Amino acid sequence: MKLHWRPSPRAEGRGAVGRKAARPAVVSAAALALFLLGAGLQYSLAVWLGAYTTLSRDAVNGISFAMEGVWFLLAGFVLSFLGRGYRPLENLIASAVFGAVTFFVLRALKPPSFSYDRFFASTGELVVWSLAAAAASWLLAMWGASFGMLIGANGHVDPRVRYEWGIARTHLRLNRHSALLLALLGVLPPGLFYALGIAASFRDPHQRPLVHPLHILFMVAVVLASLTVIGKWIQHRAQIARLQPGQRRKRPATVVMTGISVAGVAVGVWALTVVLSVMSGFESDLKRKILGTNSHALLLKYSADFSEWRSVIPKVAAVPGVAGVSPFILNEVILSHGQTVTGAELKGIDPATAGAVSELPRQVIAGELGWLSKPQDIPGTDRVVEPRGEAAKQLGGPEYEQYLEDTLKRRQAHPEESQKLDPEALRNLPGICIGKEMSHQLRAWVGDVVNVLTPLGEMTPTGPVPRSRPFRVACILYSGMYEYDSKFVYIGIPEAQRFFKMGENIVGLELKFADVDAARALGRRVVAALGGFPYRTKDWAELNRNLFSALKLEKLAMAIILTFIVLVACFNILSTLIMLVLEKTKEISILKSMGARDASVMKIFVVEGLTIGAIGTAMGLLLGLASCSFIEKFGLQLDPDVYYISNLPVNVDGAQFVMVAAISLALSYLATLYPATKASRLSPVDGLREE
Amino acid sequence: MAPLVEAREVHKSYWLGEKEIHVLRGASFSLAAGEMASLVGPSGVGKSTFLHVIGTLDPPTRGSVLFDDRDAFAMTEEELAAFRNRSIGFVFQFHYLLPEFTALQNTSMPGLINRQPREQAEAQAKEMLEIVGLEHRLEHKPGELSGGEQQRVALARALVLKPRLLLADEPTGNLDEATGEGIHQLLVELNQRLGIAAIVVTHNPRLAERMPRRLRLTEGMVVEV
Ligand SMILES: Nc1ncnc2c1ncn2[C@@H]1O[C@H](COP(=O)(O)OP(=O)(O)O)[C@@H](O)[C@H]1O
Ligand SMILES: [Mg+2]
Numbered sequence: 016m017k018l019h020w021r022p023s024p025r026a027e028g029r030g031a032v033g034r035k036a037a038r039p040a041v042v043s044a045a046a047l048a049l050f051l052l053g054a055g056l057q058y059s060l061a062v063w064l065g066a067y068t069t070l071s072r073d074a075v076n077g078i079s080f081a082m083e084g085v086w087f088l089l090a091g092f093v094l095s096f097l098g099r100g101y102r103p104l105e106n107l108i109a110s111a112v113f114g115a116v117t118f119f120v121l122r123a124l125k126p127p128s129f130s131y132d133r134f135f136a137s138t139g140e141l142v143v144w145s146l147a148a149a150a151a152s153w154l155l156a157m158w159g160a161s162f163g164m165l166i167g168a169n170g171h172v173d174p175r176v177r178y179e180w181g182i183a184r185t186h187l188r189l190n191r192h193s194a195l196l197l198a199l200l201g202v203l204p205p206g207l208f209y210a211l212g213i214a215a216s217f218r219d220p221h222q223r224p225l226v227h228p229l230h231i232l233f234m235v236a237v238v239l240a241s242l243t244v245i246g247k248w249i250q251h252r253a254q255i256a257r258l259q260p261g262q263r264r265k266r267p268a269t270v271v272m273t274g275i276s277v278a279g280v281a282v283g284v285w286a287l288t289v290v291l292s293v294m295s296g297f298e299s300d301l302k303r304k305i306l307g308t309n310s311h312a313l314l315l316k317y318s319a320d321f322s323e324w325r326s327v328i329p330k331v332a333a334v335p336g337v338a339g340v341s342p343f344i345l346n347e348v349i350l351s352h353g354q355t356v357t358g359a360e361l362k363g364i365d366p367a368t369a370g371a372v373s374e375l376p377r378q379v380i381a382g383e384l385g386w387l388s389k390p391q392d393i394p395g396t397d398r399v400v401e402p403r404g405e406a407a408k409q410l411g412g413p414e415y416e417q418y419l420e421d422t423l424k425r426r427q428a429h430p431e432e433s434q435k436l437d438p439e440a441l442r443n444l445p446g447i448c449i450g451k452e453m454s455h456q457l458r459a460w461v462g463d464v465v466n467v468l469t470p471l472g473e474m475t476p477t478g479p480v481p482r483s484r485p486f487r488v489a490c491i492l493y494s495g496m497y498e499y500d501s502k503f504v505y506i507g508i509p510e511a512q513r514f515f516k517m518g519e520n521i522v523g524l525e526l527k528f529a530d531v532d533a534a535r536a537l538g539r540r541v542v543a544a545l546g547g548f549p550y551r552t553k554d555w556a557e558l559n560r561n562l563f564s565a566l567k568l569e570k571l572a573m574a575i576i577l578t579f580i581v582l583v584a585c586f587n588i589l590s591t592l593i594m595l596v597l598e599k600t601k602e603i604s605i606l607k608s609m610g611a612r613d614a615s616v617m618k619i620f621v622v623e624g625l626t627i628g629a630i631g632t633a634m635g636l637l638l639g640l641a642s643c644s645f646i647e648k649f650g651l652q653l654d655p656d657v658y659y660i661s662n663l664p665v666n667v668d669g670a671q672f673v674m675v676a677a678i679s680l681a682l683s684y685l686a687t688l689y690p691a692t693k694a695s696r697l698s699p700v701d702g703l704r705e706e
Numbered sequence: 707m708a709p710l711v712e713a714r715e716v717h718k719s720y721w722l723g724e725k726e727i728h729v730l731r732g733a734s735f736s737l738a739a740g741e742m743a744s745l746v747g748p749s750g751v752g753k754s755t756f757l758h759v760i761g762t763l764d765p766p767t768r769g770s771v772l773f774d775d776r777d778a779f780a781m782t783e784e785e786l787a788a789f790r791n792r793s794i795g796f797v798f799q800f801h802y803l804l805p806e807f808t809a810l811q812n813t814s815m816p817g818l819i820n821r822q823p824r825e826q827a828e829a830q831a832k833e834m835l836e837i838v839g840l841e842h843r844l845e846h847k848p849g850e851l852s853g854g855e856q857q858r859v860a861l862a863r864a865l866v867l868k869p870r871l872l873l874a875d876e877p878t879g880n881l882d883e884a885t886g887e888g889i890h891q892l893l894v895e896l897n898q899r900l901g902i903a904a905i906v907v908t909h910n911p912r913l914a915e916r917m918p919r920r921l922r923l924t925e926g927m928v929v930e931v
């Protein structure tokens with residue numbers, strides 16, 4: 016038998032043998048080079064994606080910065096092999112220099128400000144960014160280095176975790192018995208939620224239930240009861256085991272702490288997934304409503320003369336990706352009916368093609384959009400046009416019936432409203448479509464005559480005099496957005512041109528694309544097809560920027576707050592692992608005396624923490640999915656006056672769930688690093704003294 | 707021929723605050739391959755410390771430990787670990803078996819640490835458990851074994867990879883007379899059968915007498931008796 020030797024060139028201390036550790040200056044220089052390369056990569060990737068793909072700016076930033084993050088992780092990984100260790104100091108020096116370089120490069124590049132993207136970022140902002148770049152590069156490099164340490168960066172590479180996993184399992188008391196229990200605990204509550212949701216979906220859909228606190232209390236009671244039963248059962252089993260000598264094993268505090276850590280991660284992930292799903296439900300609901308009324312983009316012109324629009328339409332329609340084109344005119348007006356007056360946005364549309372760019376024809380709840388161009392068909396005031404369609408049914412109920420009844424009564428009480436004009440002139444009045452909220456406000460229904468007043472009237476020697484014209488209500492629209500239903504009114508293009516004295520001009524074209532999210536890039540394509548200036552486009556995100564950026568900020572804030580729950584849960588993992596390391600000092604020593612490597616000991620505890628994180632994450636994801644399905648099926652009611660949306664919306668986005676899982680696992684991994692590194696550095700004799 | 711292991715002027719001190727506890731004060735000795743020696747001395751004299759230094763678990767404050775004429779503490783952590791795994795076996799006063807694993811799994815551990823396939827590690831472990839007379843206790847966990855049996859499993863675990871040096875620190879310290887006798891018998895037997903060199907620390911003068919070579923630790927130095 017031969018001793019396993021490797022020749023040692025250096026006699027003093029615990030020096031490196033074989034592969035030498037690089038000198039500090041070399042490590043720092045290599046780190047800096049890799050960091051700078053990563054930043055360059057991010058910049059060029061962002062430029063390239065911006066120029067050659069139809070991705071949105073957020074997507075471009077997200078992808079390029081994610082790539083940079085991965086690059087930094089890899090850099091740390093490579094550096095750990097080069098330096099045979101974490102080398103935190105050398106990395107810190109490189110990060111500091113990298114931060115300084117970032118500052119000067121950013122100052123030269125003049126990037127847009129974070130808060131006002133029309134302005135250049137201030138020096139203070141650049142300093143913050145540079146500090147962030149330095150901190151991020153250091154953290155990511157250390158993180159990457161930890162992977163290197165795990166698979167043996169300071170010796171020979173060995174990614175296997177066979178016996179380490181076996182030992183980790185005994186630390187967590189993870190055997191067939193406890194695995195079964197965990198599976199039960201993980202599946203039962205979500206299953207209950209899911210079943211409740213299914214049961215709820217069988218109810219009469221018209222009879223919408225209000226969630227009663229008692230229901231929730233009942234559900235919590237059921238969950239608690241089932242948990243208690245399971246607990247009792249386990250206790251019973253343990254009792255049986257205790258009766259047999261030799262089977263007796265005490266349950267150390269770390270087992271309880273492990274359970275608490277799992278539960279903590281589960282709750283964090285649960286909250287994160289549910290809240291993000293609800294927020295993204297609100298977002299997609301808003302998006303759906305905005306895009307229902309508005310097109311994906313507007314084609315405008317840097318000039319008041321847009322008389323050639325009839326020849327532009329076919330050119331635009333021929334651009335690949337364009338799904339619909341329709342002309343429009345937009346102006347502010349004042350509407351009056353009887354004594355009531357309100358401001359409005361008057362939009363001239365082409366009823367024939369409006370459906371190709373928006374949901375307008377499907378928003379009609381009374382009357383016909385087509386009556387805009389055929390006002391003779393609008394029924395007179397002697398009868399009330401009944402509301403129709405799904406939307407009308409939703410509006411239904413005694414309140415609305417009452418409104419219709421009142422309308423009829425009002426007309427009978429004030430016949431003079433419509434009798435001011437002779438019947439023939441009345442029939443030839445142009446049609447106008449108004450929103451449901453405006454119909455309420457003006458107390459005007461299909462067939463009523465409303466007056467439209469434009470401030471841009473005739474020029475007289477004493478200044479402009481407003482001009483007004485009567486219109487007859489042709490239809491009532493319901494979009495679901497209070498803003499739109501109370502502000503927008505629609506007339507035909509020819510009427511609008513005549514009313515605003517525009518001749519053959521229009522304001523612009525409304526466009527609809529095959530892919531909403533590529534609106535910006537496709538808009539650029541359309542402008543290019545028309546030869547550029549004086550044409551330009553504005554996409555829906557630009558037109559509603561404030562709304563969506565507020566929503567995005569809210570979602571981000573929510574995500575950050577809730578990530579703190581997961582973070583706290585990961586501190587549980589951290590303390591559990593520290594307790595475990597203390598509890599297992601003897602075992603670590605004995606493993607080391609048997610020849611376990613430092614990296615192996617580290618692996619044991621990393622695997623443990625990751626297992627806790629993974630079980631908790633899986634439970635949380637299941638709970639989140641079940642809760643979302645429950646919310647969706649059960650239909651939690653919202654106060655309609657506040658939200659203008661009847662049920663709590665949820666949008667289960669797979670990518671979002673994957674993201675939450677990744678964050679939770681990454682944080683769990685981070686939480687293991689300190690205890691695992693501590694454990695790996697214990698001296699073999701530390702645990703051999705006591706007893 | 708070079709000795710298997712040689713200690714040259716080994717010093718080891720511990721510091722309790724400002725106070726230096728000078729445990730080993732220039733201990734020197736050497737052991738040839740296959741040789742067996744007992745080490746005696748009063749409690750607290752530094753026998754365990756000496757074994758830990760010899761076994762590369764704890765670096766000396768001064769002096770050197772050589773295996774086959776090569777300085778053990780010049781190796782990196784990784785190399786030391788691999789060296790301990792293949793070339794040194796430890797038995798302690800307490801068995802230090804992993805409580806959740808069976809005798810067979812405990813004995814396979816050094817093989818698994820050496821990244822042997824499980825079948826191979828278990829086959830070796832079974833073989834070694836047979837040698838120590840525990841072929842009928844393979845699936846028992848430490849809690850289901852007697853003190854003597856536990857120590858035999860620990861011995862099997864120390865020897866499963868057939869190291870060249872066995873370091874036993876009071877292996878019979880916790881056992882009754884008769885059982886301790888049996889363990890000693892086994893140690894001597896294994897030394898002869900497998901040719902593994904061994905240093906056995908013991909408090910039992912009768913057992914120490916029976917060793918071919920007897921050492922005593924006094925005042926931080928190793929002397930032949
Ligand atoms: N980690 C330590 N810190 C301080 N003193 C220690 C440490 N380990 C051992 N000692 C001291 O070293 C001396 C020798 O201990 P040890 O080698 O265990 O003796 P023995 O095994 O001969 O009973 C004792 O006095 C003990 O207190
Ligand atoms: Mg001792």
